[in-house]
Amino acid sequence: MQVEDDVADLKVETFDEGLVVTPLGEWTAEAGDRLQHKIDVIDFRSASGKTVAIDLAEISRMDTVGALLIERLKAAAESAGAKFESHGARPQQARLMEALGERGKEPPPPSRNESGPVTLLADIGGGVIEIGADVKRGVGFLGAVVMVTARLSLTPWRFRFTSTVSHLERVGLRAVPIIALISFLVGAIVAQQSIFQLKNFGATLFVVDLLGILVLRELGVLLTAIMVAGRSGSAFTAEIGSMKMREEIDALKTMGLDPIEVLAMPRLVALVIAMPLLSFIAAMAALLGGGLVAWIYGDITPITFLQRLKDALSLQTFFVGIVKAPFMAVIIGLIACTEGMKVEGSAESLGARTTSSVVKSIFVVIVMDGLFAMLFAAMGI
Structure with a gap:
C-alpha cells in the first residue's frame, strides 16, 4: 500500500513576488498524466514579470518523466513572461534535469573569423597529421603481428586453427562466385574493346597476347584485391569494431x-592463403570470358586462342602477378584490423571506420601494385 506522503502532487502558493510551486511525493511515469493535468491548470499569467520559484526538496523520487514535467513547468512559466528559478534538488535530480535540458541543442556554429585559405591550409595540415598517425598505428600493429607470429612459431599449439579455417571459408570459398563472375565479365569487356581497336590494324589475333599478359600480371590480382578489400576487409573492421563497442576486446x-593473437592472426592467415587462390581463379575466369568473346566477336577459335596464349605467356608472367597477392592480403588485413581497433562507442564511428577501411585498403593496394610494376620493370621482368 502506498504511503500518503509519497503520492505525487503539486502545491502552488501566490506571493507578491510571484508564485512558489512545490512538487510533492513521487514524480514518476505512473503519475505522469495526473501531474500534467495539474500543470495545465496553473495560471502563470498572474506571475508575468515576476518570479516562479520551484522547490524540489519535497520530491521523494523522480524519474525521466518527472524531470520532463519540471521542464514543462519551466517552459510554461517562461512563455508567460515570468522568471523561473529552482532550488532544493538532490544531486541525482539536478543531473537528470541538466541532461534533459541539453537535449536538442544545436552544436555551436563554426568560427567565421578564419578566412578561406587559412581554413584550407588547416584542413590540409590536419589531413597530413592524420596520415602520419595512421602510418604510425599501422607500423605499430605490424610490429605486434610480427611479435605474435614469432611467439606462435615457438608455441604452435596456441595458434587458433579452427578460427582460421572458418575465416578461410568466408574469405575464400564464399567469395569465389562473385570474384569469378566479375572477372569473367571484365575479361570479356577487355577482349571486346581490344578486338574493336585491333581490327583497324588487322591485328585481331594479338588480343590474346594483350589479354593474357594484362590479366596474369595485373588485372587478376588487382581486381581480386579490390573485391576482397570491399567484401572481407569491411567485414573484419565491422566485426572487430563491434567487439570494441561492446568492450569484448577489453574482456x-x-x-x-x-x-x-585471438582476432587478427586468424584473419591475416586466412587472407594470405585465400588471396593467391582467388587471384588464380579470377585470372582463369577473365581468360575464359575473353576467350569466349574472342571466339564470338573476333572469330578466334578456342584452339587458336589456347595455342596463341601458350606462345605469348610464360611461367614467369604468371608468377609476376601471383607473387603480389600475399603482400596485398597482408595490407588489407592490417588496415582492416587497425581500423576496427579505432572504433569508438557509437554506430557512427563504426560506419566511418568501415568506410575508411575500404577506401584506405583499395588506395594502398593500387599504390602497391604500381610499386611492384616499377620494381619488375627495373629488374627487366
Missing part, C-alpha cells in the same frame, strides 16, 4: 588473452 585483455 579478452582482462582474461589475459592477446586480441591480436
Whole structure:
C-alpha cells in the first residue's frame, strides 16, 4: 500500500513576488498524466514579470518523466513572461534535469573569423597529421603481428586453427562466385574493346597476347584485391569494431588473452592463403570470358586462342602477378584490423571506420601494385 506522503502532487502558493510551486511525493511515469493535468491548470499569467520559484526538496523520487514535467513547468512559466528559478534538488535530480535540458541543442556554429585559405591550409595540415598517425598505428600493429607470429612459431599449439579455417571459408570459398563472375565479365569487356581497336590494324589475333599478359600480371590480382578489400576487409573492421563497442576486446585483455593473437592472426592467415587462390581463379575466369568473346566477336577459335596464349605467356608472367597477392592480403588485413581497433562507442564511428577501411585498403593496394610494376620493370621482368 502506498504511503500518503509519497503520492505525487503539486502545491502552488501566490506571493507578491510571484508564485512558489512545490512538487510533492513521487514524480514518476505512473503519475505522469495526473501531474500534467495539474500543470495545465496553473495560471502563470498572474506571475508575468515576476518570479516562479520551484522547490524540489519535497520530491521523494523522480524519474525521466518527472524531470520532463519540471521542464514543462519551466517552459510554461517562461512563455508567460515570468522568471523561473529552482532550488532544493538532490544531486541525482539536478543531473537528470541538466541532461534533459541539453537535449536538442544545436552544436555551436563554426568560427567565421578564419578566412578561406587559412581554413584550407588547416584542413590540409590536419589531413597530413592524420596520415602520419595512421602510418604510425599501422607500423605499430605490424610490429605486434610480427611479435605474435614469432611467439606462435615457438608455441604452435596456441595458434587458433579452427578460427582460421572458418575465416578461410568466408574469405575464400564464399567469395569465389562473385570474384569469378566479375572477372569473367571484365575479361570479356577487355577482349571486346581490344578486338574493336585491333581490327583497324588487322591485328585481331594479338588480343590474346594483350589479354593474357594484362590479366596474369595485373588485372587478376588487382581486381581480386579490390573485391576482397570491399567484401572481407569491411567485414573484419565491422566485426572487430563491434567487439570494441561492446568492450569484448577489453574482456579478452582482462582474461589475459592477446586480441591480436585471438582476432587478427586468424584473419591475416586466412587472407594470405585465400588471396593467391582467388587471384588464380579470377585470372582463369577473365581468360575464359575473353576467350569466349574472342571466339564470338573476333572469330578466334578456342584452339587458336589456347595455342596463341601458350606462345605469348610464360611461367614467369604468371608468377609476376601471383607473387603480389600475399603482400596485398597482408595490407588489407592490417588496415582492416587497425581500423576496427579505432572504433569508438557509437554506430557512427563504426560506419566511418568501415568506410575508411575500404577506401584506405583499395588506395594502398593500387599504390602497391604500381610499386611492384616499377620494381619488375627495373629488374627487366
